[in-house]
Amino acid sequence: MPFASRQEAPTFEFQQPTPGEQLIHFQHLQKSFGPKRVYDDLELDVRAGETLVVLGGSGTGKSVLLKCLIGLQRPDAGRILFQGRDVTGFSEGQFIPVRRHVAMVFQGAALFDSLSVGENVAYPLREHYPDMPLSEVRDRVAEKLELVNLPGTERLMPADLSGGMKKRVGLARAIATNPEVILWDEPTTGLDPVTTQSINAMINSMKTKLGSTSIVVTHDLVSAFAVGDRMAMLANRRIVQVGTPGEFRRSKVPEVRAFLDARRVELEPEAAS
């Protein structure tokens, strides 16, 4: 993240939301990469305190949606409202305070390999709170590592960690600033079932312990049903259905039906026998 643009006046102030109220609204979003249209007219809202799962096949634009929210990608048209505030045209500098409240847990953890675990987790604190006393940074790092069940690992290097541990360090880093919104990009992809379960439990505990709002993008259905309060299905360049897990199981929307039926074995292992 560019430190240079910090001089620009921050203009975004987060207001403590009432659980259930609309927090984020993607409105008429359009996005293309060259000739490839990713969204035509995408509509989606996210409510405070919920875990919203965004499902969709590979390359349907799940990650791009998260990146648009924090200014790492820009929509071509449409608006993104965050607490009613239109952040679509925000400059890089204006997005910095937004990212203090909305943190992304990247696919593959994306740790800095040359920094220790402790330095990785401290990184966003140094970026967003350069005046925070070192003792407070240390305490915050220890607290977050404890929260992800990796207490006392500050001195380890990323090369010393398993895939699941890296994901958890990535999470500790993402939550270091106590963000109100956590964006999870394929949090369980490539993990074994036991580690997957522990990541699912972690997503749920962020909601119960910290009261965070989460957006989880995934094509892992087991994980989706384990964490989602609501689900949204991205297909054919738009959101084709939003609903509760129960509504999704009973869905007659063709794209949702096809997606779930193709993965029926994941959800109902006995269907395989």
Ligand SMILES: Nc1ncnc2c1ncn2[C@@H]1O[C@H](COP(=O)(O)OP(=O)(O)OP(=O)(O)O)[C@@H](O)[C@H]1O
């Ligand atoms: N920076 C970029 N430049 C060009 N094309 C891009 C860029 N970022 C994403 N795309 C394209 O946009 C589409 C959506 O990408 P995105 O990463 O959001 O998909 P996804 O649904 O998250 O897929 P996956 O599940 O495979 O990660 C893809 O076709 C991808 O190739």
